Amino acid sequence: MSNVTIHVEGVGIRFRLDRRGRRSLKDLFGSTARRSRPGEFWALRDISFEVRQGEAIGVVGRNGQGKSTLLKLVAGVLQPDEGTVRVNGGVAPLIAITGGFESNLTVRENVSLVAGLHGMPRAEVARRFDSIIAFAELEKFVNTPFKHLSSGMKARLAFAVVSQLDEPTLLVDEVLAVGDKAFREKCFARIEEMLAEGRTLFLVSHSAGNLKRFCTRGLYIDGGALVLDGPIDDVLERYNRDYPAVKH
Structure with missing residues (x-):
């Protein structure tokens, strides 16, 4: 198991929609992990997967379904409310141009x-x-x-x-959509060099072309849940079947 670079098990994270809201006695004295709270929602829930050294993983899904949140959990920018995220070695996160x-x-x-x-x-x-x-x-x-x-x-x-x-692990979140075509191609060539060196890639993208270019495996996230973990072509086919109006 030493070649596992990312281990995610039973992960969930919740956010508040606003800073207001009243709680019932049941909310206040119920289980911390499972009790309901006004104005809160689970951005991700019960997510489990492993990534091995040298794999290139593409994360697929609609906007607002938890893809970038998952990347931030792997990067250590966010901490889960339940479950565990373990990363073997450091990560190079490209998840915000101003980060x-x-x-x-x-x-x-x-x-x-x-x-x-x-x-x-x-x-x-x-x-x-x-x-x-x-x-x-x-x-x-x-x-x-x-x-x-x-x-x-x-x-x-x-x-x-x-x-x-x-x-050993590169995290990329759509930031490469910024910039001209020539520079994007230079970035893509650099990513290919890093993969050839045995690095691991965790890529969030809405571009089927980019996902197929770099990734052999995909994670399909929808409604904060992991719908499918499999070959990238199968994942994209399932996503397009669920949302046929979504164009890449």
């Missing part, structure tokens, strides 16, 4: 900050700095504050930094 970046710091400063937050030694950041900037195509903007970059530039910088991390 970890400080708007008032320059591009140069942000590269050092974000790479450092993920455990890259200062000397290694310095060694890889030029290649990060070249990949992001931001040579003329190294002293520009992050807040002044376009959304495409921010996405390029985020991917350039995260793809340089040596973590």
Whole structure:
């Protein structure tokens, strides 16, 4: 079992719709895990699966069904209300273009900050700095504050930094939809290099083409539940059968 990189067992997480709401005595003194609470809903419930080293997993489902929440649980950004999430080794999360970046710091400063937050030694950041900037195509903007970059530039910088991390698992959430076609192809080529190195990919995407390009296995999430875990073609076929109007 040493080659299992992600183990998710019986996971559930709930959110409040608002900050208001009255509770009954039954709510207050009932079981903490199972009692109902006004204004709360389960974003995910009873989710279990394993991911092995080198697998490329695509997460499929409609908006608002829990896909990104699942990615954040794996990344450790969120903690489950029930069940367990265990990750063997670190993760390189590309789940928000501004995640970890400080708007008032320059591009140069942000590269050092974000790479450092993920455990890259200062000397290694310095060694890889030029290649990060070249990949992001931001040579003329190294002293520009992050807040002044376009959304495409921010996405390029985020991917350039995260793809340089040596973590065994890469988490990607639709952020590659930002940016021009040429840069997306460069990102895709880098992902293929990382997979060839034996890395694990956990990808949330609405693009059937991207999912089929990278992934051999899929997880279909609907209504906060894991509907199907199987070959990516089977998962996409089931999803399109359930929601034939959804176009990829």
